[in-house]
Amino acid sequence: MSLEDPQDQRGAQEGELVGVTDEGVDYDALEALLGDHVIGRESHVNAEAFVIRPDEVQDVLFALRDEAGFDHCSAVTAQEYEDRYESIYHLKKYDDPTQEVGVVVPTSKRAPRSQSAEPVYRTADWHEREAYDLIGIDYDEHPDLRRILLPETWQGHPMGLDYNQDQPQVVTFESHTNPLAEDQEDDESDTMFINIGPHHPATHGVLHLKTVLDGEQVADVKPDIGYLHRCEEQMAQSGKYRKEIMPYPDRWDYSSAGILNEWSYARAAEDLADLEVPEYAQVIRTMAAELSRMAGHMLAVGTFALDVYGDFTAIFQYAFRDREKILNLLEDLTGQRLMFNYLRLGGVAWDLPEPREEYFDKIRDFLDELPATVEEYHNLLSSNEIFQIRCVDTGVLEPDVAKSHGATGPVARGSGIDYDLRRDDPYGYYPELDWNVITEDGCDNYARVLCRLQEVEQSARIIEQCVDLLAEWPEEDREIQSNVPRTLRPDEDAEIYRAVEAAKGELGIYIRSDGTDKPARFKIRSPCFSNLQTLPEMAEGEYVPDMVASLGSLDIILGEVDR
């Protein structure tokens, strides 16, 4: 039960959000807001968390959303303990993501049932399906509680404690239905069911869109994911913190954005284990991360052009040509072109390549060419009239819809949501540097492309400043790694959710430590996973080509969606 006397403070400040103070979130006020709903309180490293009853989820979340302003459900983490199941809703605010709160929903071991949060946050739809799929919690009132990553026929929930990994998954041929067999033929209607993907030129990997077409228009589309599920969470849980987890993040968003992914794990683990990162290493990280972001955005713009232009046209090749240059720079730095494995807990793997001056010159040469390159993109792409009639006002994503679906990154910023963790939840060396967050108000495919193109320029500004800093850095101060214990054992039952701004948006990591040298629960909040959920909103009622363009403008990487 509530530890404190539930004083009724509700309605004291009409129109103002509860729990907002100058120092951050006033958790006591929030607890008072929730009153009897709160049956306990936990302290996570990132925020306080309230424990609530499983049948009061919606009441609590509605109160937190409408009266305390927590409009961003970052992620839903589910896990199984010896004595209970637990779903954690990580809530944030789009205005200020440092204001966080966790909502912990324990459910009984025998019948893990919990109320769905889908009516409050649309993004909970997929997150809860994943929790059901991998952990085995049932969500009441969920509109569509099916497996999401694993096949429908899978037996058991593989991240549960008593799951037998050696149990064969016997699936008879009959039960493993061919999607074509149950063809949704309906004599009454004129619609046509069509499978777009998993093998299709425009799905950017193995994504399956179950589409119902009315003529050429999309009547209904249901993304079906999981074809690239590689148990990344499970693998992270079986690796030791210090070195065995870091190679995996490179494989989530494999569009050369690896450094950003590594940083998400590094940031979470460093905060969890209370590790310092030397300033010099932070500058290197910032520079490398922005190089990664540029490469990722070039790929995004190039493949989007591929989707709209329809062929491997000039703009696609130019984007790839310029991405190669970035990969060369990253190769010099990390020794790898894609799977960098460059960050370490407490710093980076090694210093800049020698001779340093030569490396700086290389980066500066690249940055000097960049304005002309971006200009070329604008000439070929954004100022092309046909491109404009294809992209302006297609794939419209309204800001409140985007927020409800937990969209982040260029997808959110293209809808005018001013949300960038680099500025709003500062980490690395970003606060010391001079750069801008780009937003576009178009809410359409065009706005998202413009957003990415401008972000490339902002990344260039950041890199330029980092290079200047690194060039000036006194030789005796070049500490690339702090002292990190050989075996890292964070405190028992410490829990943290930390996110960084990856190329696609908010890439968050939840870690629960059980006092050993491996995480007890490792959850990845992938930006693509949430962003992809907005596709039906953008595509329904539009033409097939616009749906393809919208999908391209979301810039999903299936490796990160499926993990």
Add this chain to the structure above:
Amino acid sequence: MGAFETVVLQSGSGSGSAEGAPLTDTIGGLLGFGSNMGPGETLVAAFIGAFFIGNLMLAMTGVAGPWAKRKITAAFTDRIAVNRVGPFGLLIIVADAVRLLSKELVVPDGVDRPAWDIAPILMAGSAMLGFAVIPMGNGIQLADPETGLVYVFAVSSLASLGLVTAGYASNNKYSLLGGLRSIAQNIAYEIPLVVTAASVVIFAGTLRLSEIVAAQTEPLITIVGVSIPSWYAFVNPFAFVLFMAANLAEVGRNPFDIPEAPTEIVAGYQTEYSSVYFVLMYLGEFLHIFLGGAIIATIFLGGPAGPVLPGIIWFIIKIWAVFLFTQWMRSAIPRVRIDQLIEIGWKGMLVLSFANLVLTAVIVGLIA
């Protein structure tokens, strides 16, 4: 040997003129059939001529499809393209031919069998038929009927039939969508195409292709000794631009490559075709580009006319220029959406082409 030389001389002197001996007669003369050939002799001569022209076009397609297309696109997109097999990668043509022909012909379940087989043949064949009446210079013209222009448009639009047959017979929803799209597109663009060509007919006063070519030989204006011929591209540039745009849609190249649209409907009507049938489809597509080029060269660019080089060379240069143009568009221009395409066709091109036709008629009526 003497007879052969005479023939070459004859055909050389006849280039570009309406009286130029048709290829059949030339071949008949070459074979010693005499000037009055019987039906059997005409047939043999015609077959030989068709064989010659067909192979010329197929050879050009063979160069264009596996090699030139790659090289051209690569040049537009900062790449190198094929360069390992043979000089400039030219032997890739052989390698590709062997590769494509040795692949398994996959016949999906439930295809509508005769229709599915006919479609690729129809597509390649319809384009080949069109070349029969094109005057290529040096007397290379298989037949010169009075209604040559109508014939060309008639046979080349047979390809639409092939597209929709392929789309429907494949038992694949993507193919079906592609077939429907191609029909919608071809109807929307063939009318402006034909109407624009009709404006040329008003100028020339004839549908006979050799006469249209002959009408373009007079100089339009002479500036400092350089005379610009009265090619209809110069006489009526507006019609030329319209025709080029409509032709892009007709041959299905960007921005009008909607029936294929790989990123939307995979490859449209040709999704289910493999091996030889795919080659035929692909061949048909390239033959159509060349046929489009040949029509453009004939009715807008003076046919085989040109200085110094023999007519046939000029003719080939001109149709390759059109081919280059389609590849340029393909490398640089985004694809429009199907509804936008129909809108451009019916609300834009159609109106413009009729305006052009009426204006031409008025001008010609006033002058003549």
